[in-house]
Structures are given as C-alpha cells and as structure tokens.
Amino acid sequence: MDRWRWTGINWLVKLQQASSNNHFHLAEVIMVVGGSFYSGLTTYWPRSLYYFSQILATYHVTIIISCLVESLYPTMDSGSALWFTLLLIFLFSGFIREYFVRKNILHITEVKHFLNHSQITSQDNEYDASVRRNLYRNIRITCVGHLALVIISQFSAPILMLQQNKYYRIPHVFQSMGPTFAIVMQFCYIMTVFPLWINKVFGPTILVTAIMLGLEKEYGIVARGLGNFVDHKKSDVRGNNKMFWRLLDQQLRFQIDQHLLLTKNLMKLQLVISNLYFAIHYCAVLLIGVSIYLFLLEDSLAGRLIIVLAIVSFSFECYWWCNIAESFQIMNTALEEHILDLMVMVPYHVDHHSDYIQLRTTLMIFKINIRNSARFSCGGIFQLSKESFVQIVQRSYTLFAFLVNIGFSNSNF
Numbered sequence: 001m002d003r004w005r006w007t008g009i010n011w012l013v014k015l016q017q018a019s020s021n022n023h024f025h026l027a028e029v030i031m032v033v034g035g036s037f038y039s040g041l042t043t044y045w046p047r048s049l050y051y052f053s054q055i056l057a058t059y060h061v062t063i064i065i066s067c068l069v070e071s072l073y074p075t076m077d078s079g080s081a082l083w084f085t086l087l088l089i090f091l092f093s094g095f096i097r098e099y100f101v102r103k104n105i106l107h108i109t110e111v112k113h114f115l116n117h118s119q120i121t122s123q124d125n126e127y128d129a130s131v132r133r134n135l136y137r138n139i140r141i142t143c144v145g146h147l148a149l150v151i152i153s154q155f156s157a158p159i160l161m162l163q164q165n166k167y168y169r170i171p172h173v174f175q176s177m178g179p180t181f182a183i184v185m186q187f188c189y190i191m192t193v194f195p196l197w198i199n200k201v202f203g204p205t206i207l208v209t210a211i212m213l214g215l216e217k218e219y220g221i222v223a224r225g226l227g228n229f230v231d232h233k234k235s236d237v238r239g240n241n242k243m244f245w246r247l248l249d250q251q252l253r254f255q256i257d258q259h260l261l262l263t264k265n266l267m268k269l270q271l272v273i274s275n276l277y278f279a280i281h282y283c284a285v286l287l288i289g290v291s292i293y294l295f296l297l298e299d300s301l302a303g304r305l306i307i308v309l310a311i312v313s314f315s316f317e318c319y320w321w322c323n324i325a326e327s328f329q330i331m332n333t334a335l336e337e338h339i340l341d342l343m344v345m346v347p348y349h350v351d352h353h354s355d356y357i358q359l360r361t362t363l364m365i366f367k368i369n370i371r372n373s374a375r376f377s378c379g380g381i382f383q384l385s386k387e388s389f390v391q392i393v394q395r396s397y398t399l400f401a402f403l404v405n406i407g408f409s410n411s412n413f
Contacts, residue, residue: 034199066171122225278379289399325384
C-alpha cells in the first residue's frame with residue numbers, strides 16, 4: 001500500500017515540476033494520448049503509446065470502411081452510409097491535424113520555448129505576472145474541460161454497446177466469427193474510439209490555440225509597456241534637450257525590439273495556423289451540417305448526446321480560433337493609438353529638426369509594421385474573424401437543408 005502511495009506521490013511531483021517549467025505540458029499530454037508523436041516528449045512511454053495508437057487507429061479505420069461498404073451493398077442504407085462517411089471525415093480531419101503539427105513541430109517548439117521563458121516585459125512586473133498567471137490557469141481549465149468531454153463520451157460508450165446501436169457496431173464479417181469474438185472486437189472498438197480520436201482531433205487545436213493565446217497576452221504586455229512609456233514621456237516632454245532625445249530613442253528602440261521579437265515568433269505560426277484552420281473550417285462545415293441531420297434520425301438518447309457534443313465541440317472550436325485571431329487586431333489597434341499619441345505629444349523644435357524627423361519616420365514604419373502583423377488567414381482565402389465564423393453556420397445550415405430536400409429515405413430507421 002505504501003509502495004503505491006509513494007509511486008503516486010512521485011508522479012504528482014514530476015507532473016508539478018514539468019508543469020512549472022512548461023506551461024503547455026497538459027496540452028502536450030493530450031497530444032500524446034491522442035497518438036500524436038510529439039518530439040518534445042522523448043521518453044519511452046510516449047513512443048510506445050504512439051505505436052499502440054497507430055494500431056488502434058488502423059483498426060478503427062478498417063471497421064468504419066467495412067461498415068460503410070456493408071451499408072451500400074447489397075442493400076442501400078442511406079442513413080448508415082451517411083453516418084460512416086461522416087466518421088471517415090472525422091478520422092481524416094484527425095490525421096490532417098496531426099500531420100500539420102508534426103510538419104511544423106520545430107516552429108511550435110521554438111514559440112513554446114519563447115513563451116515559457118517570458119522574454120517580454122512591460123516594466124510592470126506585477127502586471128506581467130498577473131497576465132501570465134491568468135493565461136496558464138485558463139489553459140489548464142481548457143485542458144480539464146477537454147478531458148471532461150472525453151469522460152462524458154466514454155460513459156456513453158457502454159450504453160451504445162448494450163443497445164446494439166447500428167451506428168456503433170462492427171462489420172458482419174467479424175460477427176460471423178462467433179459471438180465471443182464479436183463481443184471482444186466490439187468492446188475494443190467502442191471503448192477505445194472516443195479517447196483516441198477526440199484527443200487526436202482536438203489535441204492540435206488545444207496546443208496551437210494555447211500558444212496563440214499566449215502570444216496574444218504577450219501582445220497585451222507590449223501594448224501596456226508602450227502605453228506606460230508614452231504616459232511617462234508626457235511628464236518630461238518639456239525638457240526638450242539632447243538628453244531627452246537620447247533617452248527617447250533608446251526607450252523607443254527597446255519597445256520596437258520587443259515587438260519585433262514577438263512578431264518573429266508569431267510569423268513562425270502563421271503558416272501552420274493557416275493550413276490547420278483550413279482543414280478545421282471545411283471539415284466543421286461538413287461535420288456540423290450532417291450531424292444536425294443525423295440528430296433527427298437518431299432514436300437513442302446516448303447517440304443523440306454524442307451528436308450534440310460533436311456539434312457543440314466543432315462549433316466552439318471554430319469560434320475559439322476566430323475569437324483569438326480577432327483579439328490580435330484589437331491589440332494592434334491599441335498599439336497604433338499609443339504611437340499616434342507619441343507622434344502628437346512630441347513637439348517640433350528647430351534645434352532638434354533631424355531628431356524630430358527621424359522619430360516620426362521610425363514611428364510611421366513601426367505603425368505600418370503593426371498594422372500588417374498578426375493577421376491569420378484560412379488557407380489564404382479569407383481572414384479569421386467572428387464574421388468568418390458566421391460562414392460556418394450559414395454553410396452548415398445550407399448543407400443540412402440540402403440533405404433534407406433531397407429526402408433520404410427513412411424506411412430503414
């Protein structure tokens with residue numbers, strides 16, 4: 001008993017140490033549980049779990065493809081065919097997300113390292129610590145909420161198995177091998193499909209959006225520092241002498257260097273965000289629209305619960321991406337306002353003509369760089385914003401209306 005207790009205590013201590021040095025540790029664990037090979041975790045168990053998850057993923061894909069074929073031949077079961085096609089899209093989305101994260105893992109690791117070491121400051125240590133503390137608490141809450149979604153889905157799995165739901169079955173070829181074998185195969189399928197694929201599909205979103213949110217908070221710290229700098233200069237702007245211009249140049253350079261460092265790390269993520277959200281956006285349109293239609297056809301309470309969770313999860317996921325991307329523009333607007341205040345505040349003096357011209361030139365370039373930075377697109381097609389989220393709702397409804405209008409036969413339900 002004491003042995004197990006000390007083992008548990010050691011695990012908790014190690015988890016606490018890892019979380020203190022890496023604020024994205026829980027998000028990485030979700031990635032590993034979802035079977036994504038994350039190079040930041042090179043210990044034995046993530047590697048073993050990765051290979052085990054690949055075997056499970058292959059098993060799940062095989063079952064779903066076999067069920068899809070059986071729903072088409074010899075008799076056409078439109079509802080089942082639509083359901084298994086939807087599952088294949090869901091699985092395909094998980095593979096695509098995992099691919100983009102693995103392809104850009106070096107840049108993701110570099111930005112994560114930058115955020116963990118808190119290289120940006122507003123010269124107000126208490127404010128900076130408070131912002132980062134709230135950020136990492138929200139990340140932990142998000143991870144816990146994700147795990148709650150996995151647990152709810154997992155509790156629904158045995159109910160679906162007991163009800164013999166045709167959407168959560170195994171192919172007839174496995175059932176013909178004997179009742180014991182069929183039950184074991186169905187149990188392995190039902191009890192592993194939710195934890196594996198929910199983590200595989202939503203794990204990359206949790207990790208990347210957590211990093212985006214961290215960069216957004218760092219932008220807020222830069223805006224706070226620039227605002228404090230401008231407010232401080234208002235009190236000594238009358239001391240317009242050589243010392244004033246020298247200090248102004250040094251302090252402004254410090255603010256610009258911080259923004260450049262932040263922009264440099266942000267640019268490392270822009271391509272992965274563009275490609276990753278492209279897959280998320282258009283898969284969400286298909287998944288939400290078809291799920292609403294299947295909700296009308298589903299007759300079991302557990303099945304409807306899972307469909308509702310899927311609709312809410314994909315909708316909230318897209319809204320979360322768009323909301324974070326739009327918040328960067330709010331920060332950029334605040335930075336531009338501080339620059340305009342500084343330009344208006346510093347008066348022209350003939351004795352410091354060259355300093356004045358250099359200051360305005362620097363501020364104008366700084367302002368242009370801010371306006372063109374922190375923009376995220378969906379595969380280069382459109383910019384991420386709350387208005388783009390409305391497109392998902394509209395297109396999903398259009399797909400739902402299309403499915404209703406073509407009139408899938410309900411005779412099989």
